[in-house]
Amino acid sequence: MERALVIGAGISGMQAALDIANSGYEVLLVEKGPTIGGRMAQLSETFPTLDCSSCILTPRMVEVGQHSNIRLLTLSEVTAVEGEAGNFGVQILRHPRYVDEEKCVACGACAKICPVQVPSEFERGLSQRSAIYMPFPQAVPAVYHLDRDVCQDCGKCAEKCPAQAIDYDMQPQTLEVDVRAIIVATGYDLYDGEAVRAYGYGSYPDVLNGLEFERLLSASGPTGGEVLRPSDGKVPKEIVFIQCAGSRNPEHGMPYCSKICCMYTAKHAILYKHRVHDGQAYSFYMDVRAGGKGYEEFVTRAMEEDRTLYIRGRVSKVFPQNGKLVVWGADTLTGQKIEIAADMVIVATAIVPSEGARQVAEMLGIEVDEFGFYVPSNEEMTPVESGVPGIFLSGVGLGPRDIPETVAQASGAAAKALALLEAAKERTAHG
Amino acid sequence: MSIPYYPGCTLSTKAKNYDRSGRAVAESLGMELEELPEWQCCGATFPLVLDDSLALVAPTRILYQAQQAGERVTALCAICFHVLRRSQALLKRDPEMLERINWFTEQEYGGEVRVAHFLEILRDDLGWEALAEKIVRPLTGLRVAPYYGCLLLRPYEEISLDDPENPAILHDLARALGAEPVDFPYNVECCGSYLTVKEPQVSETLSQDIVASAREHGADVIITACPLCQFNLDYPQRETEAGRAGNEIPILYFTQLMAVALGLPEETWGLEDHYVRLDLNLEGEAS
Amino acid sequence: MRTRISLDKVRGPFVTRVEEISGEDLLACNQCGKCSAGCPVVEAMDILPSQVIRMAQLGMEQVLESNTVWICASCLTCVTRCPKGVDLPRLMETLRQLALREGVAKLELDALPPELVQAVPQLAIVGGFRKYIK
Numbered sequence: 001m002e003r004a005l006v007i008g009a010g011i012s013g014m015q016a017a018l019d020i021a022n023s024g025y026e027v028l029l030v031e032k033g034p035t036i037g038g039r040m041a042q043l044s045e046t047f048p049t050l051d052c053s054s055c056i057l058t059p060r061m062v063e064v065g066q067h068s069n070i071r072l073l074t075l076s077e078v079t080a081v082e083g084e085a086g087n088f089g090v091q092i093l094r095h096p097r098y099v100d101e102e103k104c105v106a107c108g109a110c111a112k113i114c115p116v117q118v119p120s121e122f123e124r125g126l127s128q129r130s131a132i133y134m135p136f137p138q139a140v141p142a143v144y145h146l147d148r149d150v151c152q153d154c155g156k157c158a159e160k161c162p163a164q165a166i167d168y169d170m171q172p173q174t175l176e177v178d179v180r181a182i183i184v185a186t187g188y189d190l191y192d193g194e195a196v197r198a199y200g201y202g203s204y205p206d207v208l209n210g211l212e213f214e215r216l217l218s219a220s221g222p223t224g225g226e227v228l229r230p231s232d233g234k235v236p237k238e239i240v241f242i243q244c245a246g247s248r249n250p251e252h253g254m255p256y257c258s259k260i261c262c263m264y265t266a267k268h269a270i271l272y273k274h275r276v277h278d279g280q281a282y283s284f285y286m287d288v289r290a291g292g293k294g295y296e297e298f299v300t301r302a303m304e305e306d307r308t309l310y311i312r313g314r315v316s317k318v319f320p321q322n323g324k325l326v327v328w329g330a331d332t333l334t335g336q337k338i339e340i341a342a343d344m345v346i347v348a349t350a351i352v353p354s355e356g357a358r359q360v361a362e363m364l365g366i367e368v369d370e371f372g373f374y375v376p377s378n379e380e381m382t383p384v385e386s387g388v389p390g391i392f393l394s395g396v397g398l399g400p401r402d403i404p405e406t407v408a409q410a411s412g413a414a415a416k417a418l419a420l421l422e423a424a425k426e427r428t429a430h431g
Numbered sequence: 432m433s434i435p436y437y438p439g440c441t442l443s444t445k446a447k448n449y450d451r452s453g454r455a456v457a458e459s460l461g462m463e464l465e466e467l468p469e470w471q472c473c474g475a476t477f478p479l480v481l482d483d484s485l486a487l488v489a490p491t492r493i494l495y496q497a498q499q500a501g502e503r504v505t506a507l508c509a510i511c512f513h514v515l516r517r518s519q520a521l522l523k524r525d526p527e528m529l530e531r532i533n534w535f536t537e538q539e540y541g542g543e544v545r546v547a548h549f550l551e552i553l554r555d556d557l558g559w560e561a562l563a564e565k566i567v568r569p570l571t572g573l574r575v576a577p578y579y580g581c582l583l584l585r586p587y588e589e590i591s592l593d594d595p596e597n598p599a600i601l602h603d604l605a606r607a608l609g610a611e612p613v614d615f616p617y618n619v620e621c622c623g624s625y626l627t628v629k630e631p632q633v634s635e636t637l638s639q640d641i642v643a644s645a646r647e648h649g650a651d652v653i654i655t656a657c658p659l660c661q662f663n664l665d666y667p668q669r670e671t672e673a674g675r676a677g678n679e680i681p682i683l684y685f686t687q688l689m690a691v692a693l694g695l696p697e698e699t700w701g702l703e704d705h706y707v708r709l710d711l712n713l714e715g716e717a718s
Numbered sequence: 719m720r721t722r723i724s725l726d727k728v729r730g731p732f733v734t735r736v737e738e739i740s741g742e743d744l745l746a747c748n749q750c751g752k753c754s755a756g757c758p759v760v761e762a763m764d765i766l767p768s769q770v771i772r773m774a775q776l777g778m779e780q781v782l783e784s785n786t787v788w789i790c791a792s793c794l795t796c797v798t799r800c801p802k803g804v805d806l807p808r809l810m811e812t813l814r815q816l817a818l819r820e821g822v823a824k825l826e827l828d829a830l831p832p833e834l835v836q837a838v839p840q841l842a843i844v845g846g847f848r849k850y851i852k
Binding site: 439440441444445446472474475476478479480481482483486508510511581582585586587595596619620621623624625626627628629630631633636637658659662666 | 738739740741758759761762788789791792793794795797798805807808810811812815824825827830831834835837838839840841842843844845846848849850
């Protein structure tokens with residue numbers, strides 16, 4: 001059967017894989033981490049609908065995991081690519097999971113006995129996980145993963161495992177595969193540099209970024225969905241959101257606008273108010289960018305229904321004082337410096353490409369811009385096509401965008417890949 | 432080793448204790464500060480407009496004198512340092528301006544002198560470990576709040592002495608002296624500078640906020656590198672008819688604490704020349 | 719409060735001179751307000767530092783009537799944090815210079831308490847003369 005490769009299994013890669021698989025072609029879906037789902041799995045609710053993110057994502061994850069045409073390779077990376085459109089030879093490295101995917105029944109006995117505790121990547125460091133762990137309960141594959149880098153080699157997990165699924169001697173494997181088309185959907189991470197450290201991010205425990213706040217809001221997160229200060233567990237009565245933290249800052253951060261922060265900040269303010277009925281949210285903004293369908297109404301909801309006070313001006317400094325965080329911002333509209341003693345500060349920081357994106361680009365011979373985002377062959381007319389025929393692009397790896405755009409682009413990239421798969425099938429049939 | 436030294440007018444008059452303690456400290460560390468044989472006031476301000484060549488004459492004259500003395504010059508006064516450092520940077524990137532000033536002064540300044548604040552020389556030439564080894568009276572238990580002010584650090588692109596938002600050079604110095612550096616959020620906030628001679632109440636408010644912030648974080652003493660910062664933080668805490676609150680914090684030059692810690696003679700410390708006195712018992716703890 | 723804006727105001731002699739003497743591109747400022755947010759002396763100012771540059775952008779010469787440029791202490795905090803790298807201290811100095819060169823004098827040592835003038839380090843006096851009088 002004709003086959004396509006999709007690199008990255010967040011919602012973008014998953015959608016592309018499903019579109020191709022549902023058209024009757026095989027997909028090799030390669031994911032660096034132990035589970036698929038990407039950033040959407042970490043979100044509490046999505047804008048503008050406030051749908052529970054897991055509720056709309058996990059059915060699709062299950063579909064991907066069970067699809068007969070999708071071969072899912074997690075903990076895997078593409079290490080070499082050669083050839084051309086219609087005929088790529090790809091080398092894939094599969095890192096050992098140390099847990100047999102066929103045998104593991106996801107009972108969790110291993111994690112319970114494991115003596116190691118390290119910050120959980122999925123929970124963005126707000127809680128711990130053991131060396132042998134599952135990132136979240138709905139992970140696909142529903143199999144534990146032993147992180148050998150932090151494992152103490154005590155042997156307790158293998159002893160406890162009722163399915164004898166743990167194999168400390170598992171070796172990395174290399175695969176060589178031929179594919180007709182490649183889709184790159186490697187997603188994003190959040191900026192963590194000078195511009196956001198200036199607001200105390202990384203120094204003060206009650207300054208969090210957007211993804212960390214999502215974990216606090218999430219019912220399956222470290223606080224069960226309660227908004228609590230990491231420092232003392234108290235409920236923040238006054239919360240400050242700093243928009244454009246790290247974006248629109250050519251001198252100290254990223255010059256570009258990260259597009260989704262105005263919307264997710266409004267979402268955060270709304271969800272905060274849903275949890276803390278007598279709380280007050282403030283949002284320091286430069287402009288409110290709400291161009292999508294229903295977006296303006298969503299931000300208006302944050303202002304009028306949930307009484308978020310929007311203050312027009314950037315923040316200069318955040319520092320701790322008497323258990324609070326003093327925020328020095330400006331209100332350019334009344335012409336004042338504004339000082340707020342907040343209980344918690346959320347920085348809407350810049351979107352940056354996922355770690356490793358540059359290396360993927362180099363390996364594939366596709367262009368990235370100075371920030372590491374993939375560059376399509378023409379921004380207006382061929383937004384999902386890279387400069388290399390047969391290699392297509394989708395999602396936030398191209399630059400900041402929201403879920404609807406990402407999913408639509410995934411289908412667009414899939415359509416492009418399907419053309420090559422169709423052509424190959426035709427050749428084989430008449431060749 | 433001797434280093435060409437520009438004291439500036441304030442260190443020669445109102446801030447003699449800064450100069451005295453600085454020279455004594457430098458000598459004890461084997462790097463004698465050698466005053467430039469001929470100098471005048473640097474002008475106390477670096478011209479921020481592009482068309483004021485005359486304001487560069489004084490700094491260039493000083494740099495010329497430094498050039499005759501060697502390849503670098505050091506200063507203790509943060510404002511003198513700022514003016515000289517930025518003037519040097521400007522003359523380096525604007526050869527036309529350099530030519531114009533040289534034509535006016537009838538001196539050939541080549542534009543190559545390195546301007547280094549004494550703190551940089553301590554950090555980069557001597558090293559904190561080497562300094563710590565020479566301490567005979569470690570300031571154990573003394574909580575020292577380093578106050579950096581503005582012109583020692585900003586603008587970062589031209590001054591490049593330390594991180595302008597989270598500086599460490601005075602923190603590291605305090606540690607080398609055996610003291611405990613106290614971080615406080617107002618340590619890079621302006622003291623008011625020349626506003627003291629125009630809107631003294633504005634300066635006083637800034638000063639109160641800075642000292643209060645240091646106090647809140649447990650400071651026994653504040654150290655600084657600028658005579659105007661020293662005055663602006665010290666003067667409002669002086670004894671007046673209204674009396675004193677009793678929670679005053681001494682504002683010292685970093686060289687004064689160095690003189691104490693290095694075991695130099697008491698007459699080099701100059702602690703009595705301030706409005707708020709730091710009383711040290713012989714063990715070196717604050718009272 | 720109504721202001722008439724036209725080509726000869728926004729690209730007129732005042733704006734040109736200000737940009738020339740300061741070396742700054744006034745339109746690089748997108749009015750984010752961060753400078754005002756971090757300014758230590760903003761409480762004593764009648765208009766914000768960011769409003770000073772706004773007025774200059776609009777060619778409004780009456781910006782020289784505000785006290786803001788005289789309260790500015792040249793602490794350089796604003797330029798250190800400006801996301802666009804706009805050198806507001808240079809603009810402040812330029813506006814001061816424009817006034818000073820017209821004969822405005824803002825230093826009144828006689829109005830200060832004599833003990834203060836006696837005690838203050840001379841670099842403050844020298845600086846004061848350089849900043850507030852031509």
